[in-house]
Amino acid sequence: xxxxxxxxxxxxxxxxxxxxxxxxxxxxxxxxxxxxxxxxxxxxxxxxxxxxxxxxxxxxxxxxxxxxxxxxxxxxxxxxxxxxxxxxxxxxxxxxxxxxxxxxxxxxxxxxxxxxxxxxxxxxxxxxxxxxxxxxxxxxxxxxxxxxxxxxxxxxxxxxxxxxxxxxxxxxxxxxxxxxxxxxxxxxxxxxxxxxxxxxxxxxxxxxxxxxxxxxxxxxxxxxxxxxxxxxxxxxxxxxxxxxxxxxxxxxxxxxxxxxxxxxxxxxxxxxxxxxxxxxxxxxxxxxxxxxxxxxxxxxxxxxxxxxxxxxxxxxxxxxxxxxxxxxxxx
Amino acid sequence: xxxxxxxxxxxxxxxxxxxxxxxxxxxxxxxxxxxxxxxxxxxxxxxxxxxxxxxxxxxxxxxxxxxxxxxxxxxxxxxxxxxxxxxxxxxxxxxxxxxxxxxxxxxxxxxxxxxxxxxxxxxxxxxxxxxxxxxxxxxxxxxxxxxxxxxxxxxxxxxxxxxxxxxxxxxxxxxxxxxxxxxxxxxxxxxxxxxxxxxxxxxxxxxxxxxxxxxxxxxxxxxxxxxxxxxxxxxxxxxxxxxxxxxxxxxxxxxxxxxxxxxxxxxxxxxxxxxxxxxxxxxxxxxxxxxxxxxxxxxxxxxxxxxxxxxxxxxxxxxxxxxxxxxxxxxxxxxxxxxxxxxxxxxxxxxxxxxxxxxxxxxxx
Numbered sequence: 172x173x174x175x176x177x178x179x180x181x182x183x184x185x186x187x188x189x190x191x192x193x194x195x196x197x198x199x200x201x202x203x204x205x206x207x208x209x210x211x212x213x214x215x216x217x218x219x220x221x222x223x224x225x226x227x228x229x230x231x232x233x234x235x236x237x238x239x240x241x242x243x244x245x246x247x248x249x250x251x252x253x254x255x256x257x258x259x260x261x262x263x264x265x266x267x268x269x270x271x272x273x274x275x276x277x278x279x280x281x282x283x284x285x286x287x288x289x290x291x292x293x294x295x296x297x298x299x300x301x302x303x304x305x306x307x308x309x310x311x312x313x314x315x316x317x318x319x320x321x322x323x324x325x326x327x328x329x330x331x332x333x334x335x336x337x338x339x340x341x342x343x344x345x346x347x348x349x350x351x352x353x354x355x356x357x358x359x360x361x362x363x364x365x366x367x368x369x370x371x372x373x374x375x376x377x378x379x380x381x382x383x384x385x386x387x388x389x390x391x392x393x394x395x396x397x398x399x400x401x402x403x404x405x406x407x408x409x410x411x412x413x414x415x416x417x418x419x420x421x422x423x424x425x426x427x428x429x430x431x432x433x434x435x436x437x438x439x440x441x442x443x444x445x446x447x448x449x450x451x452x453x454x455x456x457x458x459x460x461x462x463x464x465x466x467x468x469x470x471x472x473x474x475x476x477x478x479x480x481x482x483x484x485x486x487x488x489x490x491x492x493x494x495x496x497x498x499x500x501x502x
Numbered sequence: 503x504x505x506x507x508x509x510x511x512x513x514x515x516x517x518x519x520x521x522x523x524x525x526x527x528x529x530x531x532x533x534x535x536x537x538x539x540x541x542x543x544x545x546x547x548x549x550x551x552x553x554x555x556x557x558x559x560x561x562x563x564x565x566x567x568x569x570x571x572x573x574x575x576x577x578x579x580x581x582x583x584x585x586x587x588x589x590x591x592x593x594x595x596x597x598x599x600x601x602x603x604x605x606x607x608x609x610x611x612x613x614x615x616x617x618x619x620x621x622x623x624x625x626x627x628x629x630x631x632x633x634x635x636x637x638x639x640x641x642x643x644x645x646x647x648x649x650x651x652x653x654x655x656x657x658x659x660x661x662x663x664x665x666x667x668x669x670x671x672x673x674x675x676x677x678x679x680x681x682x683x684x685x686x687x688x689x690x691x692x693x694x695x696x697x698x699x700x701x702x703x704x705x706x707x708x709x710x711x712x713x714x715x716x717x718x719x720x721x722x723x724x725x726x727x728x729x730x731x732x733x734x735x736x737x738x739x740x741x742x743x744x745x746x747x748x749x750x751x752x753x754x755x756x757x758x759x760x761x762x763x764x765x766x767x768x769x770x771x772x773x774x775x776x777x778x779x780x781x782x783x784x785x786x787x788x789x790x791x792x793x794x795x796x797x798x799x800x801x802x803x804x805x806x807x808x809x810x811x812x813x814x815x816x817x818x819x820x821x822x823x824x825x826x827x828x829x830x831x832x833x834x835x836x837x838x839x840x841x842x843x844x845x846x847x848x849x850x851x852x853x854x855x856x857x858x859x860x861x862x863x864x865x866x867x
Contacts, residue, residue: 343739346802347811350800371804371805392825408805409805435805452700453700455782455783455784474724
């Protein structure tokens with residue numbers, strides 16, 4: 172396993188700037204998740220590290236080695252794509268064994284069997300090992316393609332939305348599995364997703380990308396509790412942070428144009444009157460859609476709240492963030 | 503607007519039985535969700551209601567009139583599909599006008615109606631744009647506009663947000679619901695997303711393998727699931743199941759799991775044999791003085807809360823607790839389950855046993 176360092180890496184496709192000078196250190200043994208909407212530069216970063224694309228500028232090091240002139244194979248990375256591709260003429264077992272049977276590795280037979288058995292167990296596909304890979308469901312094929320990366324012991328695993336095609340139950344099982352594999356094996360993982368739950372639950376570090384720039388890098392808790400901008404604050408949290416005019420609830424600090432309030436940071440029963448537009452019972456909690464001085468905001472309350480549409484409820488902000496006109500955090 | 507009543511509805515495709523025997527009622531003005539995994543029969547049910555499939559047996563009443571064998575065109579329903587198709591060679595206004603023009607409505611009336619709809623949807627500024635250059639959201643709004651412009655008795659929607667990305671989907675879900683609240687039209691909506699169903703629906707029907715598992719308001723279904731399937735399908739993470747072999751007496755108020763007694767709502771029916779103790783993640787408390795123990799195997803940070811996975815003598819469970827509570831992987835902790843919220847299931851049939859807490863909900867399901 173190895174540390175990966177990107178220094179001022181840039182990449183354009185024609186006139187479209189995909190990455191605009193990204194510097195990022197992926198510590199050895201960390202699970203780094205790149206988060207951002209479509210077009211933020213997540214996948215491009217991954218492809219540059221893997222060697223599938225070449226950077227226009229900047230330097231990429233894996234385990235202290237500059238990889239600029241190395242082919243993807245020489246970089247010793249294992250990549251899992253969103254679109255799985257398996258060898259259709261091979262069984263699941265043969266697909267999983269394939270990377271280990273490489274003539275360079277010369278893995279002993281017993282070791283191959285042990286490794287394949289272990290990975291199949293983790294990914295819940297042991298009962299399908301002797302099936303043709305084409306005789307699997309989409310979710311199963313994706314698990315095999317993850318498994319094919321996991322049987323190896325590369326310097327870094329690169330994963331591009333590997334769970335997005337799986338159903339909810341499997342996705343939540345595999346989140347825990349991937350995380351525990353990484354913790355137990357000390358593997359370094361660079362993982363791309365636009366699913367904030369995956370980012371929050373698995374990452375040791377989250378990198379927030381915006382239009383080809385890295386805008387914040389830190390633990391999920393740091394980014395959730397101490398975002399540097401409106402953009403970073405909006406990446407994590409469900410429902411999303413409320414962004415409102417800075418002086419809506421009273422005096423605002425100098426330079427602030429907007430106040431950011433996470434839904435759970437709105438105290439109910441004190442402060443000023445707001446109007447309940449709609450109540451959504453989600454089971455474990457209830458969302459209140461409120462209207463306050465002609466602005467809409469969302470807060471959460473207990474599951475069995477007696478509040479209903481048309482009621483008046485007092486609200487008061489707690490732990491607000493303030494942002495300036497460019498969206499940067501003021502306080 | 504309309505009340506829709508489904509009575510013993512059944513549909514077979516050859517030897518495959520897609521819908522077994524559905525019965526439920528959609529009240530006038532409701533936003534009604536048909537929820538279930540793929541292949542459960544929810545889309546088939548909707549298509550029978552719309553007249554796109556003929557039922558094998560059973561009845562469909564729209565405003566008291568049996569319409570099971572009537573063609574779709576005579577049911578006065580507007581259907582919005584997952585893949586919305588617009589006329590690519592027409593602009594927004596002509597797309598929305600089309601259903602009215604083809605009904606022969608006078609031009610000035612059409613103009614006024616289209617304007618009204620565009621106001622509701624917030625698309626007056628793009629009325630004269632070609633549909634080709636529109637964003638996904640605007641295309642969806644135009645498709646909706648074309649459906650609602652006719653003032654049909656009801657709207658049927660089959661995963662209308664399925665093709666959108668998560669962020670935008672959340673936004674459109676709110677918009678759709680707000681639109682419904684303004685218009686008050688009966689809406690039947692098919693989805694496999696439990697959160698979407700909870701969030702938007704006035705009532706939910708949960709289907710599985712052609713069977714209606716439960717029918718009711720979202721919070722009731724969440725709190726008091728009628729079956730293990732519903733308990734697992736609704737909620738994220740789903741309800742925890744602690745399997746045990748034992749008995750619970752009629753009138754009883756406790757069960758014994760691994761030698762520890764746990765309180766329950768008073769049972770109306772008893773059972774003996776393989777049973778399942780069901781408790782939601784947020785109704786589990788960590789208390790070191792409790793006798794029943796769990797070993798922490800994983801934690802997942804979620805902002806204000808965290809999900810903790812634990813191994814217990816009765817299987818793995820997940821608890822939702824505040825994220826500032828420190829938990830160490832590998833440690834053991836005592837566990838308490840909020841007795842007011844527990845459901846006991848027959849492990850074999852998956853059916854919830856009736857208690858004083860859930861019988862009110864299960865009675866009308």
